[in-house]
Amino acid sequence: MAAKPRIAPMPKQPPADKSVRLITPILKWPGGKRWFVARHMDVLPKQFNRYIEPFAGSASLFFALQPTTAILCDKNEELIATYRAIRSRSGLVKSALEDHAQKHSDAYYYQVRATKPTSLIAKAARMLYLNRTCFNGIYRVNHQGIFNVPRGSKDAVMLDTDDFSAVAAALRKAELIAGDFSDAINKAQKGDFIFADPPYTVQHNNNGFIKYNEKIFSWEDQVRLADCLAAAVCRGANVVSTNANHQSVRDLYSSRSFTCRVTSRFSAISGGGQHRGQYEELIITSSSKRESPANEALRPSQQGGRLRDTAIPN
Numbered sequence: 001m002a003a004k005p006r007i008a009p010m011p012k013q014p015p016a017d018k019s020v021r022l023i024t025p026i027l028k029w030p031g032g033k034r035w036f037v038a039r040h041m042d043v044l045p046k047q048f049n050r051y052i053e054p055f056a057g058s059a060s061l062f063f064a065l066q067p068t069t070a071i072l073c074d075k076n077e078e079l080i081a082t083y084r085a086i087r088s089r090s091g092l093v094k095s096a097l098e099d100h101a102q103k104h105s106d107a108y109y110y111q112v113r114a115t116k117p118t119s120l121i122a123k124a125a126r127m128l129y130l131n132r133t134c135f136n137g138i139y140r141v142n143h144q145g146i147f148n149v150p151r152g153s154k155d156a157v158m159l160d161t162d163d164f165s166a167v168a169a170a171l172r173k174a175e176l177i178a179g180d181f182s183d184a185i186n187k188a189q190k191g192d193f194i195f196a197d198p199p200y201t202v203q204h205n206n207n208g209f210i211k212y213n214e215k216i217f218s219w220e221d222q223v224r225l226a227d228c229l230a231a232a233v234c235r236g237a238n239v240v241s242t243n244a245n246h247q248s249v250r251d252l253y254s255s256r257s258f259t260c261r262v263t264s265r266f267s268a269i270s271g272g273g274q275h276r277g278q279y280e281e282l283i284i285t286s287s288s289k290r291e292s293p294a295n296e297a298l299r300p301s302q303q304g305g306r307l308r309d310t311a312i313p314n
């Protein structure tokens with residue numbers, strides 16, 4: 001029988017188990033789920049075999065849970081390469097990042113942005129340096145796949161929260177896949193837990209597309225994802241997913257017997273200031289067992305009913 005994962009305490013709370021160290025994600029990522037970790041751990045299954053995160057990004061939930069066995073997947077090859085480098089050579093990646101920190105300036109940022117390092121360690125240090133000093137931690141590449149985000153306002157390259165060896169130890173328990181979400185979800189078996197946090201796209205809304213990689217995550221991808229998750233549930237996996245609160249997304253999941261609930265949060269990282277503010281998102285679960293009055297589910301028949309959260313920072 002597979003080992004049961006430990007569920008780490010919520011961030012900002014002292015760990016009950018002294019052997020579990022709190023880990024802050026090493027990257028800041030658009031759509032990162034630190035807010036979810038701070039507010040919604042109650043929707044997660046209490047126990048599971050393997051933890052599967054098919055859209056890893058900064059893997060906020062993975063680092064909060066520190067599961068004993070996991071699969072992390074993302075289409076962003078540079079991101080997964082960074083995790084691979086930290087997993088095997090965390091000390092060298094940290095030293096290379098410290099070197100960037102010493103040289104950091106606006107001009108140096110653009111010099112580093114223009115480089116194409118070949119070694120895994122230099123690639124990872126470049127990714128971390130750009131992530132910490134670019135505009136809002138955004139990852140965006142042009143049609144040639146070259147990172148093209150301008151310099152941001154932050155100068156801190158080394159962070160107080162950095163714990164490279166703890167991040168490496170957590171990553172050593174994970175299989176890392178640079179690929180499509182289906183590569184990870186199709187591995188899910190009975191008792192596994194999938195946390196799926198895809199780019200948010202809604203049907204018939206080209207303006208709502210979010211570009212993470214060269215290729216847009218299309219509505220067809222959303223349908224493919226919902227089918228893939230439904231198949232995993234049929235095999236006995238437990239699913240929690242997040243998405244945009246839009247009728248098309250609610251229909252997509254409720255027609256596949258998932259439960260949707262609405263949550264709202266404050267976001268200050270949406271590019272133009274006019275987009276900053278209160279956002280509604282969906283939390284989609286494969287089971288309604290965890291419903292409670294304070295966690296009211298939004299079912300197709302009662303879509304007016306909503307769970308409202310207080311505003312929380314990104």
Ligand SMILES: C[S@@+](CC[C@H](N)C(=O)[O-])C[C@H]1O[C@@H](n2cnc3c(N)ncnc32)[C@H](O)[C@@H]1O
Nearest residue numbers: 029031032033055057058059060075180181197
């Ligand atoms: C909303 S972010 C995930 C954020 C993550 N939960 C966190 O806490 O930082 C979505 C991620 O999906 C990845 N992605 C986009 N298309 C994908 C695909 N087809 N398969 C796997 N990952 C994909 C993006 O590179 C991005 O990192």
